[in-house]
Amino acid sequence: MKHFFLFLILLLTHCVYAQMPDTDIWLFDLTKKGDSFKLSNGINFTNRPGYDNQPSFSPDNKFIYYTSYRNGQSDIYQYDIKGKTTKQFTATPESEYSPIVTPDGKYVSVVRVEKDSAQRLWKFPIAGGPPVLVFKHIDSIGYYCWLNNSELNLFLLGNPEKIVHADTKLDSKKNLHVQMLNGGRSLYPGFLISKTDSNHWYICSNLFVMENSGNTPTKKEYKPLIETIRLNEDFGMTSRVLLIRKDTPLNNSDSHVVTEYNFFMSSGAWIYKYTVTNANALKTVSSYNWTLPNDLSSVGLKKIGRIAISPDGKKMAIVSSN
Secondary structure, eight states: OHHHHHHHHHHHHHHHHHSOOOEEEEEEEEEEETTEEEEEEEEESSOSSSEEEEEEEOTTSSEEEEEEEETTEEEEEEEETTTTEEEEOOOOSSEEEEEEEOTTSSEEEEEEEOTTSOEEEEEEETTSOOOEESOSSOOOEEEEEESSSSEEEEEEOSSSOEEEEEETTSOSGGGOEEEEESEEEEEETTEEEEEEETTEEEEEESHHHHHHHOOOTTSOOOEEEEEOSTTOOOOEEEEEEEEEOOSSOSTTOSOOEEEEEEEEEEETTEEEEEEEETTSOSSOBOGGGOEEEEEOGGGTOOEEEEEEEOTTSSEEEEEEEO
């Protein structure tokens, strides 16, 4: 019965993938002046009928990898930001989704829907060559993020859906540690979405909890940090070190580093921002605290979904439904 239920989940997921919405990816310059962020010089670099989604920047800020559904097949494409050119990165009988450059910079990892509908994590060498299976014994992966060279957070399909901590050195379901039940698909190191409250969703963090409690990597407590806008599970973020405080430690930590985190979410054609630092992140704030919206309806965006920001914080990729 358990295997039958899992088959139904995978089948439904495959059907959803097979009925892709019409989406495009826009690229904007992102500039900061004081507390404000400005989006400008927007271009639609996909600009075709069909599904183009799940953008992810390369660590050197030169490329965007994304999923494109064409002729009944999903593959990964690479967009050269400076050259404004696109090329196909994967071309396989299987479908690939959710591209992310691995921390070592040598591969692009993807969720691959295999012939038996299993969804496992693979990685394709950027320099060329056959793909490598990351986890042989862990499937039903919907989304993921790399925490370091070997550790990841995985969004697993099931009832309930859950976010787990996994280590490539311990390829076994027995070594998975649950981080969140009913979590969202947006995953970043130290941050994830909680959907456990049907009326309020939250961006949660374990960074500030670990500062004060010293939890081990496999037993992280995620604390609600910011209420999302209108039950939205897609967000982008940037972070930067503001200063090194040499007078008094922050809270009870030995660290003197003040880091600023900027979160971005959408509602319709509007982009909102919320800023928090590790010096003032111990109190949950409501959705009414999101401020400084950018209205992108003037350039043709209608319903914004996923948001990705380049590592240097100078570019923002936005997915818009057509």
